[in-house]
Amino acid sequence: MKKEYILIISLILFVTSFLITLQFRTITESENEITRLKRENELRDEINEWKDMYEATTYKITDLESKITDYKNAASQKDKTVELLNNEIEDLKILAGMVNLEGAGVMVTLDDTRAINQIASDVGYYDPNAFVIHDSDILMVINELRAAGAEAISINGQRVLANTEIRCVGPVIQINGIRLTAPFKISAIGSPDMLATSLKLRGGVVDTISQANIDVIIEKSDAIVIPKYDKVLEYKYANPVVEEE
Numbered sequence: 365m366k367k368e369y370i371l372i373i374s375l376i377l378f379v380t381s382f383l384i385t386l387q388f389r390t391i392t393e394s395e396n397e398i399t400r401l402k403r404e405n406e407l408r409d410e411i412n413e414w415k416d417m418y419e420a421t422t423y424k425i426t427d428l429e430s431k432i433t434d435y436k437n438a439a440s441q442k443d444k445t446v447e448l449l450n451n452e453i454e455d456l457k458i459l460a461g462m463v464n465l466e467g468a469g470v471m472v473t474l475d476d477t478r479a480i481n482q483i484a485s486d487v488g489y490y491d492p493n494a495f496v497i498h499d500s501d502i503l504m505v506i507n508e509l510r511a512a513g514a515e516a517i518s519i520n521g522q523r524v525l526a527n528t529e530i531r532c533v534g535p536v537i538q539i540n541g542i543r544l545t546a547p548f549k550i551s552a553i554g555s556p557d558m559l560a561t562s563l564k565l566r567g568g569v570v571d572t573i574s575q576a577n578i579d580v581i582i583e584k585s586d587a588i589v590i591p592k593y594d595k596v597l598e599y600k601y602a603n604p605v606v607e608e609e
Contacts, residue, residue, distance in 0.1 A: 458516075461523045461593035465516045467553040469588035470560050472505055473581040474573065475547035497546050499532045501573050505550055506530070508569045512562035514552040516590040520544045523593040540595065556584035 457463045476496035506524060509517055517524040522539045524530075529538065536543040552559055560582050563569050570580045 460597065461516075461525045464592050465553055465590040467515070467588060468556050468586045469514070469551065469553040469584075470509075470556055470563075471583045471585060471588065472509075472550040472552070472563065473547050473579070473583075474501060474505070474550070475579040475581070476577075477546065477579075496576055497537070497548065497578055499530050499537055501576075501578065502530055502537065502548060502550070504569050504572065505563070508562055509550070509552045509554070509559055512554065512559045514554040514559060516553045518551045518590045520549055521591055523591055525593055527597070540593075551588050551590055553588050553590055556586075560584060 454463070458465065474497055502519065506517060506519075519530075519539050522528070522542055522544070524539075528540055531538055533543060536545050537548070538544070563580075563582055570582070573580055
């Protein structure tokens, strides 16, 4: 009887343990399922949040790209306008003689040393007033170079502009207020062949000046340098005319 009682008790304990274990496992699995579902919901919500953020960011990027394109187009138009203005300013600077220039052309040297020595030998002494090269000789060369298409001219480093004075002052020649003596080196940028041929025409500039025993040397070059005008251009009396509309 005692054995049966122990067996029954043991069986009851076993069943109870089994039921408790089963209940615990069921509860655990249930909790795990709830946790899993909760985590899935959280992940789903997080995914939706990221999706919303992505869509908002994509829209913002598209909007910014559109604005960038608009800015580029506007800047392109502005750059073209600025480029045209800068080109016009550079052209005006060249015309005004405000920039150094370099290019192909010729160097014309007028030297009266041989003529002066001949005069000194003939009269027995050297007279500094017996100046052979005159302003008219230099002007003759300048005008011929301009007619032949010279784009820029200088004389002994002095830029020749429309308002440049070239005149005799005693035994020297004054150019841009600077007194210069021979030899006179006249630099001109333009077609070397055209400039040289124009000066060498029969009965032209070289023939005329050479008759006074003045040496005229013409050298072609691919690298003629013309310095800029180093003074300030001022107009005290001239004013632009305002046209009526």
